[in-house]
Amino acid sequence: MSRGSMFYCFVGVVGAAFALLAGGVGEARAGGEVHEDRKLTASDAGAGDDFGVSVSVSGETAAVGATHDEPGSRGSAYVFWLGLTPTESYPPRDSIDARQPSDLACTELFGWDSIYIIFDGDAVGVRAWDFTVTVDPADMSPPGILNLVSSGNTARLKFDMRIPLSHWTIITHDASGFTTRIGALPADVNGDRRSGRLDILDLIDFLNDVRPELEIWQTDIDRNGEADPADILTEIDLFNGAGCFDQWNGTTLPE
Numbered sequence: 001m002s003r004g005s006m007f008y009c010f011v012g013v014v015g016a017a018f019a020l021l022a023g024g025v026g027e028a029r030a031g032g033e034v035h036e037d038r039k040l041t042a043s044d045a046g047a048g049d050d051f052g053v054s055v056s057v058s059g060e061t062a063a064v065g066a067t068h069d070e071p072g073s074r075g076s077a078y079v080f081w082l083g084l085t086p087t088e089s090y091p092p093r094d095s096i097d098a099r100q101p102s103d104l105a106c107t108e109l110f111g112w113d114s115i116y117i118i119f120d121g122d123a124v125g126v127r128a129w130d131f132t133v134t135v136d137p138a139d140m141s142p143p144g145i146l147n148l149v150s151s152g153n154t155a156r157l158k159f160d161m162r163i164p165l166s167h168w169t170i171i172t173h174d175a176s177g178f179t180t181r182i183g184a185l186p187a188d189v190n191g192d193r194r195s196g197r198l199d200i201l202d203l204i205d206f207l208n209d210v211r212p213e214l215e216i217w218q219t220d221i222d223r224n225g226e227a228d229p230a231d232i233l234t235e236i237d238l239f240n241g242a243g244c245f246d247q248w249n250g251t252t253l254p255e
């Protein structure tokens with residue numbers, strides 16, 4: 001079935017929901033008052049697309065038709081998630097934990113075992129099964145979500161393990177498609193997905209206030225709570241594989 005014919009089948013099932021989203025814009029009627037909850041726009045809007053000519057709502061998902069989205073009058077249907085949507089995470093997307101992954105004797109493991117997801121509204125109804133966790137490279141099982149605790153507009157996802165070294169851990173909010181990822185690559189001070197000797201220079205620059213923008217998880221290599229010259233020695237230990245450390249010089253994370 002062509003994309004255009006799929007659209008016209010879609011048009012046939014819309015109807016009552018059109019009144020809820022008049023003209024394709026989130027203009028909801030509640031208690032006799034009309035207010036705009038949110039405005040829906042096409043990601044590739046163009047003049048004459050007729051976006052909003054039809055709307056279908058099911059649960060917290062809306063499909064909006066555009067009869068002339070493409071040349072030759074091919075129509076399209078855009079699908080929108082109307083529910084609570086994540087806006088950011090903490091640590092932020094693409095953060096890399098450069099700190100030592102254990103103590104020198106390997107008796108205690110360190111690293112992130114949770115992430116905070118910030119929503120555009122009260123996160124009280126958010127559940128652990130709203131999310132999918134994967135890893136990149138996909139050569140091992142990803143962490144599971146042990147539990148989820150929400151407070152205000154923030155949900156904290158607690159994993160059942162620390163995020164794996166040399167991998168991205170990718171967290172996806174299935175309904176909205178929001179995704180974020182955090183990584184663990186010891187010694188990668190500058191966050192360029194590679195642990196190399198340039199990271200020592202960037203750590204020195206940070207300590208000299210030349211690169212003040214670096215985060216604590218990029219600079220407090222020995223995990224004592226602050227970045228100081230001792231972290232340079234620990235950085236070198238990570239490169240050389242001191243104690244029980246693996247050698248991290250030259251190791252990378254995927255794009």
Ligand SMILES: [Ca+2]
Pocket residue numbers: 187188189190191192193194195196198199
């Ligand atoms: Ca680096």
Ligand SMILES: [Ca+2]
Pocket residue numbers: 219220221222223224225226227228230231
């Ligand atoms: Ca330190």
